[in-house]
Amino acid sequence: MYIIIVGGGKVGMTLAENLSADGHEITLIDTRESVLQRADDTLDIMCIPGNGASIGVLQEARVDRADLLIAVTGRDELNMLCCLTSKKLGAKNTIARIRDMEYADEIDRIKKDLDIDLVVNPEESTAMQISRLLRFPLATDIDVFYRGRIEMVAFRVEEGDMIAGSPLSTVRRKFSDIPVLFCAAEHNGVTYIPHGNSVFEKGDRLYVIGSSMSVNRFFRTLGRLTQPTRSVFLVGGGRTGYYLARILSDMNIGLKIIEIDRDKSRALAELLPKTLIVEGDGSDHELLAAEHLELSDAFVALTGRDEDNLVTSLYAKKAGVKKVVAKIDRQDYNDLVRELNIDSIVNPKSITADAILHYVRATTSSRGGHMEALYRIGSGAAEATEFTVGPGTAHMGVPLKDLNSRLKAGVLVAVIVRNGRFIIPEGGDSINEGDNVIIVSTTDEPIMDINDIFVS
Amino acid sequence: MNYRLIIKTTGTVLLVEAAALLPSIVTALLFRESPVPLLLAMAIMLAAGYPASRAKPKTSHFFARDGYVTVFLIWLVLSAFGALPLFFTGLVPSYVDCFFETVSGFTTTGATILTDIEAVPKGVLFWRSFTHFIGGMGILVLANALLPSSKDRQQHLMRAEIPGPEVGKLVPRLSDSSKILYAIYTGIMLLEVVCLLFTGMDLFNAFTTAFSTAGTGGFSAMNASIAAFNNPAAEVIIGIFMMFFGINFTVYFLILTKKFRAALASEELKFYLCVIAAVTAMITLNIMHMYPDIWESIRNAFFATSSIITTTGFVTADFDTWPQFSKTLLLLLMFIGASAGSTGGAIKCSRVLMVFKSIVREVRQIIHPNAVFVIRMDGKAVDEKTLRSVMRFFAAYMVITLISTLIICLDNVDLTTAISAVAANIGNVGPGLAAVGPTCNYAFLTWWSKILLSLCMLMGRLEIFPALVFFSPSTWRKN
Missing domain, CATH: 3.30.70.1450 (Regulator of K+ conductance, C-terminal domain)
Incomplete structure (x- = not known):
């Protein structure tokens, strides 16, 4: 396929890399020379400098023969315009990233009217992912299939589990009446498909798959089914925080948000009637203590800085919060983070x-x-x-x-x-x-x- | 300050007032009375108003300060000239008394100094009730609706005259908004006239009563107010229409434009109706032993509640003889008042709601010192600026009430009389308790008490600040 990517930010670059590896022909459009330079150096793709919504630039990128145009610049309106223009110029399919809260409820209408084939909202998807993790606190990862009726849940093997130390064939016998499958395991950063002789150790990550009900039964038998989350403590009131707050308030889960910016706090307080918004620095331990971090069932760190998210998450874990989720944007931290005692990591870019x-x-x-x-x-x-x-x-x-x-x-x-x-x-x-x-x-x-x- | 423009605006309003005398003159002629007092007053208004309205302002610049000063001045002038017909009848020798009566009319208070209302000619009584109708929606709104829209910036004027913490326009153009408001206002008033005619009331009383109800005033052409008709059906109808006129007119606009959901979503409306229901229930229980059957208790309780909360001040039963609890409830209602954007007065339900919400927020803020709490009305966040002005209004209203009470006490009346007199006048209610209760009037007070209460009425009608701006020395300084 011939694919045009407009916008060479983190998502744009990740896509260019992966799609190019999948064997597609890629053209990247961006206004920043430095971004194009780097892409040109590391990837086998074509780079065009310029504004992706300009007809001239799109024609130069041969948009008429493009099978797909992906608009992932930093601006929603630009992304929409890009998709609209390129559709008119003959692109077969278009994907736009639209993430502003104002558009969130109008996405279906926008998709229809601008003839966009797929709209991605990383913040909203991240919030959905986090809400799933909060509903199922013991999971480090949850992916859903078959319209959400099948779940693949990852969890960490703990010392003294009925799983640690014995080969899979023995483990399976213990859960013989529950229809779930151990479909993948991760040991020291290597992911493999386990077989009868595989032995799991403490700290390994296991993936089980099955219907929601049987996965639930599995964890109950394992003795790991905890109380459902009733209250969440959130640091960072950005877009993801806002989407998460909306989902949690629909689920009747109490939420407290710490946001450092005054205007943002005010805006959030106006948008979210049921949520308690506290203005302050989420890395200030005194503030966290005054707002009784330790009484929350779960802690979520969603600030714009990965380092802050990591440190506050570690602090929350130390304070005794059962479920801690941190947002990490940088892929290269992945291996490092897995070593830490943080329950779940979400990565909006991925x-x-x-x-x-x-x-x-x-x-x-x-x-x-x-x-x-x-x-x-x-x-x-x-x-x-x-x-x-x-x-x-x-x-x-x-x-x-x-x-x-x-x-x-x-x-x-x-x-x-x-x-x-x-x-x-x-x-x-x-x-x-x-x-x-x-x-x-x-x-x-x-x-x-x-x-x-x-x-x- | 743009004095010429102020003079021109005031003159124009005087001409409108002169025109407003016409229906009263017609009434006088129909009743075969001498129209002389009314004609004389009209001539004086024209003589003063016409030259003033010809003033040529150098610029049409008009600022918030000019707006506030003009509105207060207009209301003073309006009342001073409007007092003339009653003065010319010769029934009331003191001009101050006539002024008090007319201020009471225009501000839709309904406090009277007349000891024998029925002795006054019908034409002048019609004018007296008609002042309620004009004052209810506002003379500037009327002027705006009638006169071709000028280029002058009139928002400042309207802002000072329309009651409520936030001025919401119904449609983009101010003059169109005014026309719609007056159309709704007149429409509901005429509906009431028709309803009252069905209960057997005569045309003259139906009109004067409807004018008073519409403006939430309270002047009646009878000495015994509504009780004089001895007509339970009319009492129920008046009670319900008073309640209607205490509702924000935006609600009617939304209903007319078929936005029923938005109309019913108003938090203030819910609060207003809940207060009426709750107070009616409490008073009914409290006075049950005084009336032969429960329906009469409910009817009297509802009428008094509706009359006082909308700051109308009609009377069917002498609530001054009711138990203390009921009287105190009514006194509290005098402070709460009707909805913002209605013709009612006092603090207004929406402000009371915001004050309550601010208190709740203060408590929550102590528990979470860094939290950001937003106060909402109808689900929308209330701007901090609006909130601050509401709190200031509330404080100013209370302070002025207390100081005025103190001054009235110089007249050597008891505390209940003093407090209720001030509350009833600043809240534009009319009858108070004890010596100024529903069966009494304000005639016995000294002339300076009457002037003070007149000022209270004007301050209450114009929401305090135009009067304070008018009397503030810094307003009149050149720099």
Whole structure:
């Protein structure tokens, strides 16, 4: 596919890198020479300096033959205009990042009127992700499939768990009556698909997948199901904080926001009647103590500085808050952060990039079946994808045990959904047309199509 | 200050006042009375108003200060000239008494010095009630609605005259807003006239009563006020219409433009109706033993509550004979008053609500010293500036009430009389308690008490600050 990316910020660069690696032809448009210079140095893409909403610049980028234009500049209005202009000039699909709160409730209308195919709102998606984590405090990560009815939950193995120290085959027996699957594990930063002999240690991260109900049962049996979150303490009242506050107030969860900026605090107080807004420095321990941080069920750090988020999160953990979530923008901190005692990390850039990557792959792959969802898990090396099985899918109806030699190494068929029933597949099960399948893969080449799971 | 423009505006308003005398003259002629007092007054108004309205201002610059001064001046002049018909009848020898009566009329207070109202000619009585109708919505609003829109900046004038903490325009153009307001106002008034005619009231009384109800004034053409008609159906109708005129007129505009949801969402409206319901219930329980059946208790309690909270001041039952609890409740209502943007007076429900909310916020602020709390009305945040001005208004209102009470006490009246007299006048209610109670009047007070109360009425009607600006020395300094 020929893809034009307008805006070379963090998301733009991540997308350029990933899409280029997926084998697409990329042109990057940005006004800043330095950004283009860096992109030109590190990636095999074309760079055009200029304003992405200008017709001249778009024509220079050959927008008429573009399959997709992604507008991810810092300004919503520019992104919208970019999509509108490029559609008129012949781009087939457009994606815009729109994140202002004023537009949040009007997204459907904007999409329709400006003919934008996908609107991504990183702040809102991040807030959704955080709200999921707060609803399920023991999870370090939650991804959903099949319209939210299947969950893949990551958690950390603790000392003395029924899991630590014994091989997976033994562990499975302990949970034999619960239909969940241990679909991935991460040990020392390496993500792999566990097999019968794998032994998990304390500190490893495990991914289980199953229906929401069975995942719940799994954690109850494990003895890790805690009280639901009733009160949340939030530092940083930016856009993400605002979206989160709206979701939490719908869930009737109490929320306290600490925001350092006077005008922002005032604006938030006007927008959020049910939320307590405190003006002050979220890294000031005295303020946190005066507002009784330790009485909250969960703590979320959403300031604009990763370092502040890390430090306040560590402080909150030390103060005894059960669930701590920190927002980290920089990808290079990922490995470092995993070592720390912070329950969950959210990364808005990767959430956005995932959404766009999924869209691109979904529009590209139509041979085997439609791609419904895509998440990168672990440190980004592994992926979980959901497909609808179409008529072009290979090896339909063949029991999985006979397919062993045909399946690529590092591919796991985790769940098959047939007529609304969830199947954790065993050797006798097969993939049929009309099914939804969830694949976990650690292969080097991305799974672009369901047929990519087979050895060609 | 732009003196010429002030003179011109005042002169124009005098001409409007002269025109407003016409219906009274017609009434006098219909009743075969001598129209001389009215015609004489009209001639004087024209003689004074016409040259003034011809003044040629050098510029049309008009600032907030000029607006405040002009509004207060206009209301003074309006009352001074409006007092003439009553003075010329010769029934009231003291001009101060006539002035008090007319201020009471224009400010829609309804406090009277007449001991025998029915002795006054019908034409002058019609004028007396008509002043309520003019004063209720405001003479400047009327002038604005009638006269072709000028280029002068009149927002400052309107801001000073329209009651309430925030002036919301109904439509973009000020003169269109004024026309809509007067149309709604007149429409509901005429509806009341029709309803009253159905209860068997005669046309003259139906009109004078409807004028008083519409302006939330309280002058009646009868000595015994509404009780004189001895007509329970009319009492209920008047009670309900008083309540209607105490509602913000924006609500009617929203209903007319079919925005029912927005109309009913008003927090002030809910508060206003809840207060009426709660006070009616409490008074009913309190006075139940005094009346033969419960319905009469409810009717009297509702009428008194509606009459006092809307600051009308009509009377069906002598509430001065009611138990202390009921009297005190009514005294409190005199302070609360009707909704902002209605024709009622006093502090206004929306301000009372904001004061309550500020107190709650203060307590919460002590618990969370750094928290940011926003006060909301109808779900929308109230601007801190508005809030501060509400608090200042509240403080000024209370301080003026207390000082005036002190001065009235020089007349050697008891405390209940003094407090209720001031509360009833600054709140534009009319009847107070004890010596100025519903069956009594203000005739016995000394002339300076009457002037003080006249000022209180004007301050209450114009929401305090125009009067303070007018009397402030720094207003009149050149630099």
